[in-house]
Every structure is written in C-alpha cells, then in structure tokens.
Amino acid sequence: MxxxxxxxxxxxxxxxxxxxxxxxxxxxxxxxxxxxxxxxxxxxxxxxxxxxxxxxxxxxxxxxxxxxxxxxxxxxxxxxxxxxxxxxxxxxxxxxxxxxxxxxxxxxxxxxxxxxxxxxxxxxxxxxxxxxxxxxKGLCSSCGINLNNENCECESQRIDPRLAVLKNLKI
Ligand SMILES: [Zn+2]
Ligand SMILES: [Zn+2]
Known part of the structure; x- marks a missing residue:
C-alpha cells in the first residue's frame, strides 16, 4: 500500500x-x-x-x-x-x-x-x-462435557486424593 x-x-x-x-x-x-x-x-x-x-x-x-x-x-x-x-x-x-x-x-x-x-x-x-x-462454565475436567449445556456427576463422585490413599492402605 x-x-x-x-x-x-x-x-x-x-x-x-x-x-x-x-x-x-x-x-x-x-x-x-x-x-x-x-x-x-x-x-x-x-x-x-x-x-x-x-x-x-x-x-x-x-x-x-x-x-x-x-x-x-x-x-x-x-x-x-x-x-x-x-x-x-x-x-x-x-x-x-x-x-x-x-x-x-x-x-x-x-x-x-x-x-x-x-x-x-x-x-x-x-x-x-x-x-x-x-x-x-467451560468443560468438565474429568469427562469433558460442555458445562454450559449439560451437567455431569463428576464433581460429586470425585474422591479426595487424601482419602484415596487411605482406601488403599492394608490394615
Ligand atoms: Zn465458552
Ligand atoms: Zn464431568
């Protein structure tokens, strides 16, 4: 130009x-x-x-x-x-x-x-x-659905990583 x-x-x-x-x-x-x-x-x-x-x-x-x-x-x-x-x-x-x-x-x-x-x-x-x-709202970090359109159960099912360690402990 x-x-x-x-x-x-x-x-x-x-x-x-x-x-x-x-x-x-x-x-x-x-x-x-x-x-x-x-x-x-x-x-x-x-x-x-x-x-x-x-x-x-x-x-x-x-x-x-x-x-x-x-x-x-x-x-x-x-x-x-x-x-x-x-x-x-x-x-x-x-x-x-x-x-x-x-x-x-x-x-x-x-x-x-x-x-x-x-x-x-x-x-x-x-x-x-x-x-x-x-x-x-973005995508769910676990299942990947679009949270603007749908809801998922991931949030409620997520296990606290500290509890997960306890679960694997053999007593
Ligand atoms: Zn967006
Ligand atoms: Zn999800």
Whole structure:
C-alpha cells in the first residue's frame, strides 16, 4: 500500500481499499496449522492521509473478522475487529536519531509503503484469549462435557486424593 507524498494536496487523500486475506503475511498468530485463530474475512481499509509540510499523517481503521475457540469451552467464537490506524511519518533526513515510537515512523523519498505498519496493527489487535461469554462454565475436567449445556456427576463422585490413599492402605 503505497502513499505518494507529492500526490497529497491540502485536502489530503482518502484511501478506501480491500485486501484479501492473503495480503496478511508473517503474522504467526494466524499462520497455517495454528488451530487457534482463523481469519474469516479480508481487510476493509479506510484511511485518511494528510500532509503538513513534509510530515504525513495516516489515520483511520481496518475492519476484519476472525474465528477463535473459546479458551474455556472450545466453542468457536466469531469476532469482528476494527483496529485503529494512527501513524505519523516524517522524512528520514529531518530526524537525527532512531525513534522508538511505533506510531512515528520515517520515510525516504516520495513513496511510502504503509503495509507493514498496518499489518502490525492488525497483528496487535488479535485477542490473546477469547471467551464465548464472560460467565462461560467451560468443560468438565474429568469427562469433558460442555458445562454450559449439560451437567455431569463428576464433581460429586470425585474422591479426595487424601482419602484415596487411605482406601488403599492394608490394615
Ligand atoms: Zn465458552
Ligand atoms: Zn464431568
């Protein structure tokens, strides 16, 4: 996604674009074979680019959907995410030292590729843990049934491990 600095006039440039899911590369959380998080849409990207002197400001958002298992009951949860994009680009020569601020980057020449930054924002917006509902009861640790839908007898049958030792004692 290239922004050409000399094309940005006083009204700025509005970028509205769609990228399919293949566009998102090198996000380990979404890589193939990972059972956890799955992309279920492409990316709707809506950005406003403005220029003040030679500083370029990019703001807007990216919309996409994922599917991930509930961390307690493993049921699939669908999520719509909409990370914000807020980036300021300054020409390389005007800043002497390295800037650690993620939202503040430099560019060289007239063309700026902002894809990497947007991919980063997408990666950071992925939830670390997903739950289907806040009060999800999860799965029974003994028999594995979904305690949101069914009840089991495991809890009442469980033997206190200290008592189990006594049971095996030969007197
Ligand atoms: Zn759940
Ligand atoms: Zn059970």
């Amino acid at each position: 290239i922004v050409r600095v000399s094309d940005i006039n006083e009204n700025g440039v509005h970028i509205e674009t769609f990228e399919n899911s293949e566009w998102l590369v090198n996000v380990p959380e979404l890589s193939k074979g990972d059972r956890n998080t799955k992309l279920t849409s492409g990316f709707d990207i809506d950005l406003q680019v403005n220029k003040v002197l030679r500083e370029v400001a990019v703001s807007g958002n990216v919309q996409f959907s994922i599917e991930a298992p509930c961390s307690r009951c493993l049921q699939t949860v669908k999520l719509d995410l909409k990370p914000e994009v807020n980036l300021v680009l300054t020409p390389k020569e005007s800043t002497g030292e390295e800037d650690d601020d993620l939202n503040h980057e430099t560019y060289v020449g007239d063309e700026v590729d902002i894809s990497g930054y947007i991919r980063e924002q997408i990666a950071m917006s992925l939830p670390f843990k997903v739950v289907c509902t806040e009060d999800c």
